[in-house]
Amino acid sequence: MFLGAWSGYAHSMSASPRLPEPRGPLSSALFARLGGGSGALPAPGPDAEPLSGDDLHLALHCSYELAYRGFAGVDDRYEWDLELLRFRQGLEDAFERALRAEGPNRPAGGERLDPRVELTRLATEPAGPSLSTWVAERADRVQLQELLIHRSAYQRKEADPHSWGLPRLDGPAKSAFVEIQTDEYGDGRPGQAHADLFGVTMADFGLDPAYGAYTDGLPGSTLATGNLISLFGLHRRLLPCLIGHLALFEMTSVGPMGRYVQAIRRLGGSSDAQRFYAVHVEADVRHAEIARDRLVGGYVDEHPEHAGEVGFGARALRAVEGRFAGHLLRAWEAGRSSLRPAALAGAV
Ligand SMILES: [Fe+2]
Ligand SMILES: [Fe+2]
Structure with a gap:
């Protein structure tokens, strides 16, 4: 496991917030992993509401926060954990696909x-x-x-x-x-x-x-x-x-x-x-x-x-x-x- 050799290393800046409470399967799985759990993280399911779903957007927010201030008690090395990046990509793909499918206010002149x-x-x-x-x-x-x-x-x-x-x-x-x-x-x-x-x-x-x-x-x-x-x-x-x-x-x-x-x-x-x-x-x-x-x-x-x-x-x-x-x-x-x-x- 990527972090196994570093389990004793838990640098956290004083400005890092605590992890929030989970809201569903995506954020629960993410926080379990950030707490030292192993195993594959899930992809967003059909009820994840990619444009505004509470669970999906909390999981995505916390995945991104690893690149900003991190979380108290969470090893900073998780920022580049390959399983977390794969998980984040699944959330991002769902969000981006839904945004592009919305297509509101698309101009009559098209892409030109x-x-x-x-x-x-x-x-x-x-x-x-x-x-x-x-x-x-x-x-x-x-x-x-x-x-x-x-x-x-x-x-x-x-x-x-x-x-x-x-x-x-x-x-x-x-x-x-x-x-x-x-x-x-x-x-x-x-x-x-x-x-x-x-x-x-x-x-x-x-x-x-x-x-x-x-x-x-x-x-x-x-x-x-x-x-x-x-x-x-x-x-x-x-x-x-x-x-x-x-x-x-x-x-x-x-x-x-x-x-x-x-x-x-x-x-x-x-x-x-x-x-x-x-x-x-x-x-x-x-x-x-x-x-x-x-x-x-x-x-x-x-x-x-x-x-x-x-x-x-x-x-x-x-x-x-x-x-x-x-x-x-x-x-x-x-x-x-x-x-x-x-x-x-x-x-x-
Ligand atoms: Fe400003
Ligand atoms: Fe400004």
């Missing part, structure tokens, strides 16, 4: 459409009911806390999943990517990375900003938003999808971020708590232009054959975010919590 044109269209057409408008106008303090918890899975490592793309790029597209990421990491100033500013917002609203503190409360539709970026980031063949994802991300940020500033102000959050959202309102006007014109433009000028994949990355972001928003709005409209029950008793 200039992705800059498609991105502009996607950024300006409403994707469905607006989560940020609902939060700005109607959310109470508990619902805002819930939103922060949902977003913490990505925002506490904001920019990291996209950064996998950097060593895979060169030329003008790489320079544009670096320029965006430099801002995301607070221009190298300690405590100023957007991930750090999000931690300040969480603490201001009485939440635990520790990395991975709320994973047990996050439904599959939330975990899928982060899994999508890791999927695109960790596979070089999906680099154009990553670029399309980042570009649409930046191009659709300013309006919602401004509405979240309004919500925090209305609910009595401090200016420190508003800062995470306020810096995006300011920075993302510029990031949107850099992303569309120089990142996407530079990339498709060099690789016109990948234009369709850039568009797919953007459409996949929109579809995954649509499911995420739909889950929150349905729960709130019905007067329910949008978080998974039980696991979070007393968290908010």
Whole structure:
């Protein structure tokens, strides 16, 4: 067994979170293996719901986390365990196949459409009911806390999943990517990375900003938003999808971020708590232009054959975010919590 010779080695950084509770056969098998078990891990079954299933997306999230911060008490060498990589590939294949089969908003121009044109269209057409408008106008303090918890899975490592793309790029597209990421990491100033500013917002609203503190409360539709970026980031063949994802991300940020500033102000959050959202309102006007014109433009000028994949990355972001928003709005409209029950008793 790959890890047998290293069973005494269990390095774990203080920042590593604990493993969450399993939710079904996939996450149970994964956690058993991470605890030292042996044997083959299962493939997703027909009821795994690859777009938003709780068990599949928790298993995929935790498989990816081995490449970010790992887990307390789990040997870091599992990151490259061949059986775990085979297992992760099965989850990724199911997720990617389902995303491609969805095909919503596919442009009439097909794969030949200039992705800059498609991105502009996607950024300006409403994707469905607006989560940020609902939060700005109607959310109470508990619902805002819930939103922060949902977003913490990505925002506490904001920019990291996209950064996998950097060593895979060169030329003008790489320079544009670096320029965006430099801002995301607070221009190298300690405590100023957007991930750090999000931690300040969480603490201001009485939440635990520790990395991975709320994973047990996050439904599959939330975990899928982060899994999508890791999927695109960790596979070089999906680099154009990553670029399309980042570009649409930046191009659709300013309006919602401004509405979240309004919500925090209305609910009595401090200016420190508003800062995470306020810096995006300011920075993302510029990031949107850099992303569309120089990142996407530079990339498709060099690789016109990948234009369709850039568009797919953007459409996949929109579809995954649509499911995420739909889950929150349905729960709130019905007067329910949008978080998974039980696991979070007393968290908010
Ligand atoms: Fe950011
Ligand atoms: Fe940005």
